[in-house]
Amino acid sequence: xxxxxxxxxxxxxxxxxxxxxxxxxxxxxxxxxxxxxxxxxxxxxxxxxxxxxxxxxxxxxxxxxxxxxxxxxxxxxxxxxxxxxxxxxxxxxxxxxxxxxxxxxxxxxxxxxxxxxxxxxxxxxx
Amino acid sequence: xxxxxxxxxxxxxxxxxxxxxxxxxxxxxxxxxxxxxxxxxxxxxxxxxxxxxxxxxxxxxxxxxxxxxxxxxxxxxxxxxxxxxxxxxxxxxxxxxxxxxxxxxxxxxxxxxxxxxxxxxxxxxxxxxxxxxxxxxxxxxxxxxxxxxxxxxxxxxxxxxxxxxx
Numbered sequence: 308x309x310x311x312x313x314x315x316x317x318x319x320x321x322x323x324x325x326x327x328x329x330x331x332x333x334x335x336x337x338x339x340x341x342x343x344x345x346x347x348x349x350x351x352x353x354x355x356x357x358x359x360x361x362x363x364x365x366x367x368x369x370x371x372x373x374x375x376x377x378x379x380x381x382x383x384x385x386x387x388x389x390x391x392x393x394x395x396x397x398x399x400x401x402x403x404x405x406x407x408x409x410x411x412x413x414x415x416x417x418x419x420x421x422x423x424x425x426x427x428x429x430x431x432x433x
Numbered sequence: 434x435x436x437x438x439x440x441x442x443x444x445x446x447x448x449x450x451x452x453x454x455x456x457x458x459x460x461x462x463x464x465x466x467x468x469x470x471x472x473x474x475x476x477x478x479x480x481x482x483x484x485x486x487x488x489x490x491x492x493x494x495x496x497x498x499x500x501x502x503x504x505x506x507x508x509x510x511x512x513x514x515x516x517x518x519x520x521x522x523x524x525x526x527x528x529x530x531x532x533x534x535x536x537x538x539x540x541x542x543x544x545x546x547x548x549x550x551x552x553x554x555x556x557x558x559x560x561x562x563x564x565x566x567x568x569x570x571x572x573x574x575x576x577x578x579x580x581x582x583x584x585x586x587x588x589x590x591x592x593x594x595x596x597x598x599x
Contacts, residue, residue, distance in 0.1 A: 369436075372571075412486070
């Protein structure tokens with residue numbers, strides 16, 4: 308484990324938010340499994356992953372790739388970021404792509420909601 | 434601005450891991466929860482229409498990483514080249530196994546693609562976990578931002594620690 312991980316993590320409020328999400332979702336997961344409430348267990352397991360990854364991401368920032376040879380060789384977010392103009396252009400195309408992904412998400416969720424049916428969901432191939 | 438973009442890229446990666454993680458789990462548990470060919474078809478039908486939708490988030494994550502943090506992508510993709518090729522082949526084989534496994538009603542055909550599905554799911558889960566572990570541990574980056582590591586050595590924490598080592 309890189310030595311500069313824990314200190315910045317504890318000082319980052321988003322790390323604490325992630326840890327809180329992990330704790331809450333673990334409780335939801337365990338209670339959902341013990342009381343056979345599928346939705347609670349499902350959401351608990353999903354948010355457990357979300358919390359773990361969010362806490363990990365918060366702990367890593369801003370050193371995105373740590374160098375074990377020399378700390379000054381590490382890649383920070385500010386050092387590896389594209390220029391201001393590129394980021395400004397990305398601010399224009401990214402929301403469009405994100406809306407398309409969300410629209411696809413909503414369409415697929417509505418199309419395949421419910422229990423699995425091999426006859427209905429096979430598309431003839433499964 | 435950079436912190437916001439970091440959050441955006443992290444959000445897309447988290448969305449991919451949560452969504453496709455379900456597919457990895459289905460693949461890894463495929464043989465254990467589904468004993469008959471009909472049950473295996475049911476497991477695949479549960480994620481058959483959805484797997485490509487989940488991988489959209491991997492594509493948008495990669496695209497945003499290239500656009501927003503290009504030097505990180507250049508360093509990481511060059512250093513992790515073998516692992517990334519294995520991830521690419523795992524994704525390809527998993528997709529093929531899902532899509533063509535049911536095309537022929539033959540036990541040998543479906544059995545073969547079931548094996549490919551399970552193996553590729555395990556491979557992907559292990560490699561993505563190794564990537565996360567390497568982020569937490571660090572890699573031997575030089576001043577130019579390049580690094581090169583063997584895939585594994587003796588899986589111990591002493592001596593030269595490589596991609597799959599602890």
